Amino acid sequence: MTSAVPGQPSKAVLAAAPWVFTIGFFLVWEIACRALAVSTFVLPPPSAIAKAMWEYRGPLAFHSAHTLWMTLAGFALAVVTGLLLGIALGASKLVHAGTYPLLVAFNAIPKVAVVPILVIWFGVGWAPAVLTAFLISFFPIVVNVATGLATIEPEVEDVMRALGASKMDIIAKVGVPRSLPYFFGSLKVAITLAYVGSVIAEYNASNYGIGNLMARASADFNVPLLFAALVALGVLGVIIYAAMAILERRTTGWAQRSNFAT
């Protein structure tokens, strides 16, 4: 509440910290590039990147929007599939035992290796991007939802069962609400993974998107544009992560009452 806790940073300092650190990071980068006279071809200084961002603002905005769209579509698929699979895994020991090794094996496959298959099936375009985003991001959702369900307190289950609650009742009234903090926690991981997936697919098999823009910039040895695209990716990544974090806070405030991380 108060800032007068000895040895603890005040609220204002904490609020300023992300900006100070970010700006400091770019300043150090700029100074290092200039002091060591690094070629823009190897590592462009932030000023050159900013110039490239301004110069290519049109294409960057267009391709970012496309990437965002692919990411969200794949992510939405992952949320639906992840929830359903997670509930199935959490509710049934048989499903869990039967499918878990498969899921883990599938998750371990680098998704960049799947992109060529998707291209053979669907051709170059939106499908590989959306599907890669989906394939790479549903696993953490499944695991987290299943964990939330599997860790229902036995006493709560007893209370429900003694009332005559069916398995579906227990899942709907206790299991799902209980796994929501896990679910929203996993969304933060999943959305960034989906993002990685769509960029990978765009890099390999698309005519649009930041990934595609980077593939072309790379072919042209346009290093400042390459870095400008990376910065755009980073900014977009922070935005979608923050959106998920806000959603999490809104929906599962009851689970975040600890003062641990003050």
Next chain:
Amino acid sequence: MSPFVALAGVTHAYGGSGPPAVEGMTISVNEGEFAAIVGPSGCGKSTVMKLATGLQFPQAGKVVVAGKEVAAPVKISGMAFQNPTLLPWRTTLDNLLLPLEIVQPHRSRLRRHRDEYVARAQALLEQVGLRGMGEKFPWQLSGGMQQRASLCRALIHEPQLLMLDEPFGALDAFTREELWCVIRDLHASRKVTVILVTHDLREAVFLADRIFCMSARPGRIIAEREVHLPRPRDLEVTYTSQFIDIVHELRAHIAHARTTA
């Protein structure tokens, strides 16, 4: 009169094998009676609860509740545990309404008659001294208040059988005695049969009409004692010699069971 809850020669082992948790248990509790089961920890007291509510079925013997042999969760029971087990994402009031979302006929009536049920929940909260606390979340309440709310949840659907598994075990002595009185009054104001599992002998004698002593695992009934202290009982009764004698007697049974075990 046939007993409301009857276990006859019941033996039960979890998972169907291994050493039994309870063995050859026979108890019977009449309708409207307040029964207590006391014994050392790990003697299978909680198993008795699970058997009587149909959460577990015995390997041998018979469990009869309300004239029917138990073959499924009995649905006419309410339960409260040492841990209040309230759901943290629901307000206290919504926690109370949970059983009504499960048990018929309330389940299909709840949506249309919500006001009536909310009023019932509020009345119950008031009866246990939680007036106006319905809008708070359980984690905003103290341990004693949570336990009161948990009792309300166990009673909201007006069950015929109330099962209490060491409900006051985690509370301090003063709060515990307050809640003894709460549960005493709840029992007096409703025609509900109560089975209380506890290791607190004073608690058992203060509240119960009939006390069963259990031995250490495998749990067996080693003594049954009726308590004829007049009702309503005041906390003062716990300092009378009559009360203390009963506690001593029960204690002797349990001490004996421990030394011979």
